[in-house]
Amino acid sequence: MKRIAIDAMGGENAPEAIIEAVLKVKDELSQTQFILFGDADLIRQKLGNNYDQKRIQVVATQSIIGDEEEPVKAIRSKKDSSMVQAAQFVKAGKADALLSLGNTGALLASGIFIIGRIKGIPRPGLMPTLPAKDYHHAFDIIDVGANAQSKPEYLLKWAQMASFYASKIRKIENPRVALLNNGAESDKGDDLHQGAYNLLQDSNLHFIGNIEGNELMIGKADVVVTDGFTGNAALKSIEGMASVLLHSLKDSLLHNGLLTKLGAALIKKAVADLRAKYDTARYGGAVFLGLKAPVVKTHGRSDWCPIYYTLKQIDTILDEELIKIFTEEFAQK
Amino acid sequence: MKRIAIDAMGGENAPEAIIEAVLKVKDELSQTQFILFGDADLIRQKLGNNYDQKRIQVVATQSIIGDEEEPVKAIRSKKDSSMVQAAQFVKAGKADALLSLGNTGALLASGIFIIGRIKGIPRPGLMPTLPAKDYHHAFDIIDVGANAQSKPEYLLKWAQMASFYASKIRKIENPRVALLNNGAESDKGDDLHQGAYNLLQDSNLHFIGNIEGNELMIGKADVVVTDGFTGNAALKSIEGMASVLLHSLKDSLLHNGLLTKLGAALIKKAVADLRAKYDTARYGGAVFLGLKAPVVKTHGRSDWCPIYYTLKQIDTILDEELIKIFTEEFAQK
Numbered sequence: 001m002k003r004i005a006i007d008a009m010g011g012e013n014a015p016e017a018i019i020e021a022v023l024k025v026k027d028e029l030s031q032t033q034f035i036l037f038g039d040a041d042l043i044r045q046k047l048g049n050n051y052d053q054k055r056i057q058v059v060a061t062q063s064i065i066g067d068e069e070e071p072v073k074a075i076r077s078k079k080d081s082s083m084v085q086a087a088q089f090v091k092a093g094k095a096d097a098l099l100s101l102g103n104t105g106a107l108l109a110s111g112i113f114i115i116g117r118i119k120g121i122p123r124p125g126l127m128p129t130l131p132a133k134d135y136h137h138a139f140d141i142i143d144v145g146a147n148a149q150s151k152p153e154y155l156l157k158w159a160q161m162a163s164f165y166a167s168k169i170r171k172i173e174n175p176r177v178a179l180l181n182n183g184a185e186s187d188k189g190d191d192l193h194q195g196a197y198n199l200l201q202d203s204n205l206h207f208i209g210n211i212e213g214n215e216l217m218i219g220k221a222d223v224v225v226t227d228g229f230t231g232n233a234a235l236k237s238i239e240g241m242a243s244v245l246l247h248s249l250k251d252s253l254l255h256n257g258l259l260t261k262l263g264a265a266l267i268k269k270a271v272a273d274l275r276a277k278y279d280t281a282r283y284g285g286a287v288f289l290g291l292k293a294p295v296v297k298t299h300g301r302s303d304w305c306p307i308y309y310t311l312k313q314i315d316t317i318l319d320e321e322l323i324k325i326f327t328e329e330f331a332q333k
Numbered sequence: 334m335k336r337i338a339i340d341a342m343g344g345e346n347a348p349e350a351i352i353e354a355v356l357k358v359k360d361e362l363s364q365t366q367f368i369l370f371g372d373a374d375l376i377r378q379k380l381g382n383n384y385d386q387k388r389i390q391v392v393a394t395q396s397i398i399g400d401e402e403e404p405v406k407a408i409r410s411k412k413d414s415s416m417v418q419a420a421q422f423v424k425a426g427k428a429d430a431l432l433s434l435g436n437t438g439a440l441l442a443s444g445i446f447i448i449g450r451i452k453g454i455p456r457p458g459l460m461p462t463l464p465a466k467d468y469h470h471a472f473d474i475i476d477v478g479a480n481a482q483s484k485p486e487y488l489l490k491w492a493q494m495a496s497f498y499a500s501k502i503r504k505i506e507n508p509r510v511a512l513l514n515n516g517a518e519s520d521k522g523d524d525l526h527q528g529a530y531n532l533l534q535d536s537n538l539h540f541i542g543n544i545e546g547n548e549l550m551i552g553k554a555d556v557v558v559t560d561g562f563t564g565n566a567a568l569k570s571i572e573g574m575a576s577v578l579l580h581s582l583k584d585s586l587l588h589n590g591l592l593t594k595l596g597a598a599l600i601k602k603a604v605a606d607l608r609a610k611y612d613t614a615r616y617g618g619a620v621f622l623g624l625k626a627p628v629v630k631t632h633g634r635s636d637w638c639p640i641y642y643t644l645k646q647i648d649t650i651l652d653e654e655l656i657k658i659f660t661e662e663f664a665q666k
Contacts (some may be wrong), residue, residue, distance in 0.1 A: 133577050145515055149523040182478055182565040190482040190562055213569025217577040226566075229523055232515040233563045236546025237570040244466050244550040245578050248610060252603035263599025270585035270593045277581060 002318045005086040005095035008038035009064045010102025011300040021307035037082040061085045071105030087114040097294040111295040120330030124290030125158040129283035132219030141224040145232035152195030159225040161289040168320040178211035178221035281306040284313030335651045338419040338428035341371035342397045343435025344633040354640035370415040394418045404438030420447040423626045430627040430647045444628040453663030457623030458491040462616035465552030474557040478565035485528030492558040494622040501653040511544035511554035614639035617646030
């Protein structure tokens, strides 16, 4: 039986959305047990008649790490929190993976300091999967912010792990790996990115060269590797622009007279299509790669749906034994 | 008389779009002379009856720097090109500013190696003005790619120059300056950004702290300072996302049946409004700040409209004597 430790108290819709997702996915993932950490009375009450004790376990914890708390301080001072307790379960071998919707920094800190790094990986990296222009494409981008300072060697390891992920979990044959840089030519970028380019070029990855910010969303690469600082800025710029544009469109549709409103009603399906296309939910959460167990973050604002997909994603990661692959691959180097 | 040197051969629509813009703006900018560099016969032919020799000068040049050419090599080997000749005119004091739609790298190289840096500015920075969520807001962002490697001191100077620009050219009182970083807290970022934060904090700028990628477009700051590598990635990510989203919307509207098509027709005005809102044209081109004369780049795909606004922008920069302000401000330090 695979066992997923779930911080049931993180995110804006906790614990309801998390419980709903577990109940929805439970029958599909029949070989998996869900261990919910948090306010046990509340969780049991919300589970109600669906509390299948063979498949769902509830572990009572006493506190919650808030989104604004300083990560390392938080995990040290709140050892009885839902997140830290869930991580401790993984460390103790009582669970195989960790999911949280809470404080990203604290989750990264829990991953590094409690669960621990895989030998041969100097720094774990955070990797979401994002939709690209064509509905059937998507790309993994790593690191989007786990590390403020990076070195070329880190980028190489991230690219290698993400390439395994794209191949094993997203079933992409020979994933195309690109480096986010400030130009197409091989000599572009600062020392960090020139160094990373050379390492990627010499690796056995399917490295297709540099990619620029405006090419991210067009599906040119299956894996994009970047330093955590730039990756964070690029990802957030993309999210910010999408949000501003969609809000502005809505605004324009509401404030341009009656005929426009009628038009807006008629294009509802097209807009829903568009939203579905750029919905990141179906790819699951952002995986923190390089740890001794899968640690996955789903957006704090999520309703049940992205959590549902994240649970399936984690299940696949466990089925494919991704951590075992990493351990064998990187330990010998 | 102010004199603007214009590389008439750069960009996809050269020289027509450039000539059209000059003719359209000429009467508004009655104290300005336009010096067009390029294929003299072709330019004179396109000018036709509008060739007002008191206001428009044509300088014959023999070659064009292509978009794919290596910048420094190009400006050294093509001394007879429209871009290099225009820059030489500025250097010789025969023109006061330089405009080009051509190879950005070559334009930056022309600025640095031909026109020269202002004393006290270690590295010039490239600064576009971008629209923010609210129609009446916009922000200047510097550096978006003139420098692959940066130092905290560079960021401070860029912020100072951009703040003068926002105040003098965009008429914003006490512009709010923010640092693009990977979190809100003052200790966020790598050494470069922590160093820049401290310098900005100690400066007499109206520094409002860190800003993240997703906050760029909401108009939180009037000036955003960033290193050239991150700025480039953020700007291009924003452009890429906007382009992909608008194309996808169009696609959705065309492939969702007849009623959707009818709806699309009805919302045309709303979509035009939206496009106008995020149209960067009215803010002019990207200014290369820190040189002995204004050097401005307009997007290579531009039709006459962005060029028209760029000419007005350059005219205002000359009226406000921005270069004189920089020279006095930075020379003494």
